[in-house]
Amino acid sequence: MKYVLRRIVTLVLTMIMVSFLSFAAFHLISGDPAVVILGTSATPERLEALRRSMGLDQPFLIQYFRWLAGFFTGNLGISYSYQQPVAALIMPKLQVTFCMVMLSFAVIIICSFPIGLFSSRIAGSRLDWLHTTFNQLCMAVPAFFLSILVTYVFGIALKWFRPGAFPDLAKNPVGAMHYLFYAAVCIAIPRIAMCVRMMRSTIIGEMEKNYVRTAISRGNDRGRVLRRHVLKNSLVPTITLLGQTMAEIVSGGIVVEQVFGIPGMGRFLVLSISNKDYPVVQALVVILAFWVIMAGTVADLLNQTVDTRLRLGGR
């Protein structure tokens, strides 16, 4: 209980800190949103009027605390680029990205474990070099290139889905998930390759340990030892990696979202940054921070369940 409480406090504090840092960094690095909005039709008086209407004439700290107060009362502010409430703007995009990430994650899990086990089985055999080379290739290929390949092969040549016509998630959830699946696979492939490599090396390392040798020499079936003992002990690094992956696929999705024309959060974040749409960026950054921390927490908890030795720290 104490552990959970501590985690929650950490979460809130981290989110506040992240929001402050991103707010500050944004103000330091980038220019004036009013200049970007007005472009070449800017005149000093027009700029002034716009700044006033957006509250940009206030000192930095006041702007930040205003935002923070709004955040805690559930008011994420009004987007500069759309003049609409941020919450309403980002909600549909979050749903889309969430579905894509979960699909992608499911693909990663479903594929990684069998392939990882298989890979450690064949270690040293003739098939091995072929497998590791292929794995290396999958790890190296950029998601951008994969996306183009997949849209071309499955979208344009085979017509299994229609690139550029993403169905509305609310109106046609099945169609939308079908569309997202292709994007999810593009994101998943390099990650699967990483997980496989991680599993392979930890399992091979574990198999060389004394307890395994003892177990096998006492006549236990090799496969059974692998499944019942080795796998469990090798899971920890993989779960940690999966936790990181969960956080990373959100950012990995940005390019994929662009190529597939998916109206997701990653694309929206990049565009909002270039539009200097602070309210949207702030909201998304905090949500991302939340996501990253949650993924880490869940991975930790899982690890403690799998490997009881880790529970000591939690007391």
Place this chain on the structure above:
Amino acid sequence: MKKRVLAGILALSMTGALLAGCGASGSGSSGSADAQATEAETEEAAAEEEAAPEAEEAPAEGGATAEHAATNEIVIGIAQDLDRSLDPHYTVAAGTKEVMFNVFEGLVKYDSNGDTIPAVAAEAPEISEDGLTYTFTLRDGVKFHNGETVDLDDVIYSITRCRDDENVNSQTRTGLACIADLQKDGDNKLVMTLSEPNTELMSLLTLAIIPSDYDQQDTAPVGTGPYKFVSRTAQDSVVLEKFADYWGTPGNLDKITYKINENAEGLMNGLSSGAIDLVSHLTTVQTAQLDEEEFNVETGTMNLVQALYLNNAVEPFNDIRVRQAMCYAVDRQYVLDMAFDGQGFLIGSNVFPAFTKYFDDSLTNYYEFNQTEAKRLLSEAGYPDGFDMTITVPQNYDPHVATGEVIADKLKEVGINATIKKVTWDQWLEETYNGRDFQSTVIGLTADPLTARSLLERFKSDADNNFINYSNAEYDELFQKAITCYDDAEQTEIYKALEKNLTENAASVYIQDMADMIAVRKGLTGLTFYPLYVLDVSTLKWE
């Protein structure tokens, strides 16, 4: 445990900082600055993101036949989202006007020749002898998209708002400042009294007529055009529908969806897969990928002035001989051939060819490509061995970057060593355009509103937007004459003299009006070109 928490916080703060950091650079590297295409005048907008040079092979045999024809709708791909506000009077981005042209109308509107024809007004106004009183008759029964009938109050409200509201584009505001009084005469006549004659008034009166008692123009705009605004999903789509009660020739298509994708690859995929039927502002590299069986490629003009703009206030371009040498040294046809597959329309001054009334073709070849002459002028100016210079280009506009590179190549041949400096769009706006801190830059300028004044006023020595610091007493004097001249023919002559002044003094190296390549799915006809940056969807139809 404490240590772990602390480490966690630190790590995450770093992530946050990183995110923000990536973000700032993302604005450029993603090329998505188009999104804000915030832009009244400079702009050629659009589909030229990263033109994805290693794009996939042209799609094999198509198959995606026009199935949108069955539902009588089309999907148009656009590369950037619309403005923050859809209020027509506050719009700045050319890309927004391009879409909203179909939603709004003024008392008058542009036809495809760039002339004004009556819209909300029933006929051309009666103008008094002295040019100071305009009497407009309202067209009967013009309806707003919300079902209300347009009355004189709406018209007066719209015009006054454009004249007085500080959020309205300054060219429009100063142009309308001559309107001293607006009076109702009966319930369908509007008497407009001017403080001084204004020959460009009709262009300005294309300003959108909007309801006086409606406060959601920002997000749910209401106008009188052939198409009504239905919905907008940020960074995804904008939907228009045919307006059943339109006063004039109604549109043919029932529904228009603008699909936004800032990624050129995504747009091209959409065309190939059949999800998108029409995309404007493509490059020749992109149109070459398209299947000829499925698409027609139409070529129009961007209606902008693309030039290597020279900062007339800095060395060495403060010397007219150097500027002239630059004009002689740049082979414009070579630029078109190398960077645009030979497409484009050469120009010689700050007016584009489609603006026929003011375009003076005799200036186009005022400076023929001539390296000997360039070298002679350079040595005369004291640079026999050339000099080093920088060409600033906004990196999100591929055509401008390519143009800059080809020019740099050509300049080398006369000893001028030009370095290309790529900047993000907001850097360009802040430093180059507003800050005037540059030597030379490649950009396209458009006319907004479509008047000679809006194209030429910026070169007045004290103009706010004179970013090239052009300063010429004769020009200032002529300009003053032009805006106080109330005879149309005479005024046109003065504007032409102004163009000539720019050419003779080599204000900049004027290059071209770029070709605008539009991919249109076979079966879709009726595409009409305007000398404006618009796409009229009301004439489109499926066969």
